[in-house]
Amino acid sequence: MDEVAYVEDLVRRRGYALMYHRVLAKHDLPVLRAADGLVSAAYLEHRSLDRKTKELLFVLSLTVLRGDPAHIASHVRVALEVGATPTEILEAIEIALPEAGVVAFQHGFDVWREVVGAEGVVLPSEAETGAK
Template sequence: MADGDKQAYVDDMVRRRGYVLPYHKAMAEVDLPVLKAADDLVSAAYLSQRTLDHRTKELLFVLSLTVLKAERHHIASHIRTALRIGVSPQEILEAIEIALPEAGVVAFQHGFDVWREVVGVTGVEPSAGVLPRP
């Protein structure tokens, strides 16, 4: 397969999805037909307009990837996509918080840490003198 075909396909993925993952790039290089087949499935379930709107699908992706403790860059890509299409940081956080009762604190913290980094939340530091002395 020509390198131009591979590049064109990756560029098209970015236009359609708004992102491309490291495995997409590598698969384009080594096995474009399988990447295309996998992408067709994602297009049918995720990219095609059906009953659920794009905002809802992104929130579901963020939640499901959080529960699965997916790689940080994968969760971050869906958080950034959600923000780009108008989902508020608070809405994304509330989706991640749904992981607490079903998947537990560890899964929640994983997704929360990614969310915190993407949206730039630093937190509230304890006041000076509050920490116990060694």
């Protein structure tokens, strides 16, 4: 399987491909295959946890580690695709607060907000002036 076919298969199995997957496929496909094997065993293969739970855990762990926003967003999107609600994803991100703090929480929260299109309350004074 060539590198393009491999990345297409990765997208089919995971639901996304990050830029590092694409670059590594072109420059060191054997290492991508090895890393993908570990991810497949721990994340993609059916075991005790269902895919929705694994996606929520991924969103939380990437939030705590302050992962790349595109990486977090990809898991938020897949979580939605496999049946998680925006509220369930937010609850997973909120678990970061007591253990990793508000800065880590805000990192994941901002990605979640953008992906799901969440808006805040508009104060009466802002509604009158059009300020946000």
